[in-house]
Structures are given as C-alpha cells and as structure tokens.
C-alpha cells in the first residue's frame with residue numbers, strides 16, 4: 001500500500017479504517033486482557049507491517065487523562081461529577097454508553113475514565129462476542145470497580161446481550177451447563193464493575209440494553225479551534241514545530257474530527273521532513289495536503305469525484321443514488337455510507353425526494369458555473 005494511502009484511508013466516515021480502534025489496549029499501563037486473549041479481542045490491523053508504526057503513534061497521541069482531552073467540555077464535566085460521586089460513595093461508576101461518529105473520542109474516553117478512577121480496563125469488541133462463552137472470560141475477570149469496555153456494542157448478538165442484562169443490573173450471570181434433562185443452571189456472582197459501551201450506531205441498540213446504561217453521552221464534532229489545539233499538543237508530543245497558521249490549515253481540512261487531524265499532522269510531518277528539512281509552515285502544510293488530494297474543506301478525491309459526476313453528468317441533479325453510483329462505478333452503499341454524510345453535513349449536497357442535488361456552495365467549491 002502506498003504510504004499516502006494510509007493517511008487518506010483513516011477517514012472516520014470511511015468505515016472499518018479506524019486504525020487505532022483496532023488497538024484498544026492502547027499501551028495503557030493499567031490495561032488488562034483476560035488470559036489467553038479471548039475471541040472478543042479485536043483483530044490485528046489488516047495492513048500488515050505498515051500499520052504497526054501507525055498504531056504506536058496513535059497510542060502516543062491518545063490523551064491519557066481527562067485533562068489532556070480537548071473539547072467535549074460538557075461531557076467531561078458530567079463524567080467528572082459521576083466519577084467523583086461514585087468514588088466518594090465507594091461504589092463502582094454507573095455503566096456508560098458513548099455514541100457518535102468515528103474518530104471523535106469514544107475509545108479515548110474508555111481509556112481515560114479507568115485511569116481517572118485508578119482502576120483496570122479490559123477491552124472487548126462487540127463483533128468478537130459471538131456466543132455467550134466469549135463473554136464469560138471478561139466477566140469472570142472483572143475486579144471490583146474495574147471497567148469492561150465493549151467497542152462496537154451494537155454488534156453484540158442478542159444471545160450474548162441477554163447475559164449482559166443480568167451482569168449489568170445484578171452483577172450476576174446464569175450459566176447453563178449441559179443440556180436436556182442434565183442441564184443445570186449455575187449462578188455466578190460477579191464483582192461490581194462498570195461497563196463502558198461505544199457505538200457509532202446508537203439506533204441499532206435494543207432498548208433493554210440502552211436503558212441499562214445510567215450515563216449516556218453523545219460525542220459531537222470538534223470546532224476548528226479545538227482541532228488546532230489538538231494539532232499543537234500533538235506536534236509537541238511528536239517534537240515538531242507547527243505554527244498557528246499551519247495548525248489552522250490542518251484543522252480546517254480535518255472534517256471536525258480529531259483522528260483525522262492526527263492523520264493529517266502525521267502526513268504533514270513526513271512531507272516536511274522529506275521535502276523541506278522538517279520545517280512546517282502554512283505553504284508546506286497546504287502542499288502536503290493537496291498532494292494527497294485533501295482540499296481546503298477537507299474533501300478528498302472521492303468526494304470531489306462524486307460532486308464532479310453530479311454536476312457534469314447529471315447537471316447538478318436531482319439524480320438518483322444508483323445512477324450516480326453506476327456512473328462512478330462504485331456501489332451505492334459506499335456512496336451513501338462513506339461519501340454523502342460529509343457532503344450533506346458541509347451543505348454541498350441535499351437529498352430530495354427526487355434525488356441528490358448539488359448546492360450553490362458545491363458549485364462554488366468546485367469552481368463550476370451554476371447551470372441556469
């Protein structure tokens with residue numbers, strides 16, 4: 001895979017590319033996995049050797065304490081109160097559900113909360129918890145007040161979810177041993193613990209599961225100022241000098257998403273080291289991001305290709321999704337899940353009953369004259 005591809009690929013709205021979400025143990029000193037790496041453990045990164053240094057960098061850039069986190073002030077304030085209250089009562093923190101688009105800090109919260117509480121965390125992934133037995137090692141390993149983090153919790157199948165109900169509510173699981181007439185139920189008492197769930201699809205969670213979380217937090221987009229702040233902090237961690245205008249360029253092209261700001265910064269660093277003796281300024285930052293096809297609004301090649309097709313072939317629309325997809329030779333699902341959300345959010349595209357329509361803003365951005 002080409003080097004640039006790694007930087008481009010980690011777009012939060014491009015599903016399944018969350019490099020660091022695949023490394024949830026994140027080098028946390030207090031992170032703990034049950035023995036024998038249970039099946040819930042996330043898969044290794046797909047892209048082989050090239051992903052390794054990236055994962056390490058991700059760990060380096062991920063905030064370790066709540067005070068190192070930028071933005072999400074109201075979420076942090078509420079969590080601090082809940083942590084404070086739980087600690088003063090000597091009880092485990094209530095179960096917490098984080099939802100929001102990729103790359104906004106769900107896993108980060110799941111690692112800083114146990115750090116604030118001075119407790120251990122086990123990391124699981126909903127996709128790996130295929131049968132109740134996959135959940136057991138995690139539950140039997142919880143220590144008093146510790147955290148069990150289940151990422152992509154919407155992917156936990158119903159049969160496993162039902163075990164979570166009693167575990168969350170009564171700190172108990174009922175295991176059925178044997179079958180037929182010999183079947184008997186074993187009640188296992190668990191230590192009081194905190195479940196932290198994360199999902200990009202809160203709507204896919206069943207109501208009984210959702211309602212068992214005492215605290216539910218939605219993570220929203222970051223402002224440019226917050227992203228600039230993240231870029232500055234991370235530049236320091238990477239020992240590179242980034243001035244305000246350069247940080248502002250990265251922030252503007254990062255789609256309101258910290259993970260993307262980090263990826264852009266890493267590419268700018270490489271570019272500057274290779275082409276400008278390590279010096280990062282606004283011009284170099286722009287040239288670096290232009291080179292990988294990230295434009296001033298943060299659109300990438302595929303986004304621009306979509307708008308270009310809509311304007312050139314369909315005269316700006318309204319055009320049906322399938323027609324656009326066929327012309328671009330990509331699947332409609334890909335466009336709907338990966339390309340359109342950011343275009344809609346940026347008000348470059350509208351979805352009408354008659355089809356997709358490019359907005360005047362899109363024409364301006366693509367420097368094309370509006371049709372009459």
Ligand SMILES: Nc1ncnc2c1ncn2[C@@H]1O[C@H](COP(=O)(O)OP(=O)(O)OP(=O)(O)O)[C@@H](O)[C@H]1O
Pocket residue numbers: 018020021058061062063068069070071072100101102103104105106107108109198200230258259262
């Ligand atoms: N509030 C924040 N302050 C500073 N950096 C942040 C913040 N939130 C996220 N980041 C950075 O962005 C990266 C991605 O965040 P994180 O992995 O927590 O996202 P996520 O919501 O779990 O995404 P996914 O849904 O893809 O798993 C982190 O490694 C961290 O470096």
Ligand SMILES: [Mg+2]
Pocket residue numbers: 018020021106107108151198
């Ligand atoms: Mg994550």
